Amino acid sequence: MPQSGLLELAHEKLHWPTPTQILEPLGAGPSIYARMAREKLGRTISKLPDGHSVQIGVLAANPEGDSTEAPIALVCNFEMEVSEATLRETYKLAWSFSRTPSLITTEPNRLRIWTCYEKPPNESESIHPVVEVSRRELESFSQSSLSEKAAETLRLHWADLVTGQFFQEYSQRFQRSQAADQMLLSNLKSVRQQLNALELDYDTIHDLLARIIFIQFLFDRKDSQG
Incomplete structure (x- = not known):
């Protein structure tokens, strides 16, 4: 008899939404996020040596709702064990996606939240x-176990995730200032201050900032072959 996937176990043990509700949410809002995630992450991850079987979705508070509220997590479900290099790339892409506070990766034998x-x-x-x-x-x-590991697993219970208790528990690792969009704004503000110190007018400064963003965008672009 085949093993249940980790998302199915999370549904059974931690009361998460079903794997289908995570990978193919029906709600207008969650489905948009899921589609964007597949486009932004899937194109790159699927070309990695051990990433071709990845399934990408979102863990949303209400997978069938129309709300555009940011999902709790991006979810990357790998059907095989993956290398650290693949995890690093997945982590970087999820951070750059900048629309969820966390990333969940599942492999045949472990579930991790980043x-x-x-x-x-x-x-x-x-x-x-x-x-x-x-x-x-x-x-x-x-839930009745008193072991330290059971207590850590309990923090992944759906009630703790959907209420935000999990993020409060690990608040030191969820500082909004380190999010990609916040760091971008901070860096642009710093560059603007440096350009302003050169006594450039604001129109010129803003034109230069726009060109910096566009050049960086071109640096990060990849073709269909990676």
């Missing part, structure tokens, strides 16, 4: 999920 409010580490630095739960731990999870 913060999208921390700048991705460089190649010499390690990457650290906020919480990691193995298949065995999720299968044996019981």
Whole structure:
């Protein structure tokens, strides 16, 4: 008998929405976010050596609602174990997506939740999920257990995620100032101040800022072959 996927186990044990509601939400708002995520992340991840089977969706408070409220998390469901290089790229893309506070990755034997409010580490630095739960731990999870690991898993319960309790519990790793859009604004403000110190007029400053953004956009563009 085939094993249940980690998203199915999360539905059974932690009362998350069903895998279908995560990967293919019907609500107008969540479905738009899911489609954007597949376009922004899927194109790159699917071309990685171990990322071709990735399924991408969103964990939304109401997967069938019309609200455009930001989802709780981006979800990348991998059908095989993936390399650290693939996780790094996925993490970087989720951070750049800048529309959810967290990223959830699932592999056959582990589920991890990452913060999208921390700048991705460089190649010499390690990457650290906020919480990691193995298949065995999720299968044996019981809310009545007093073990430390069960307590950590309990923090991933749907009630804690949807109410924001999880993010309060790990507030040090969810500082909005480190989100990609906030860092962009901060950097642009700094450049603007430096240009202003050169006594340039504001029209020229704003034109230069627009060109900086466009040039960086071109640097980050990739063709269909990556």
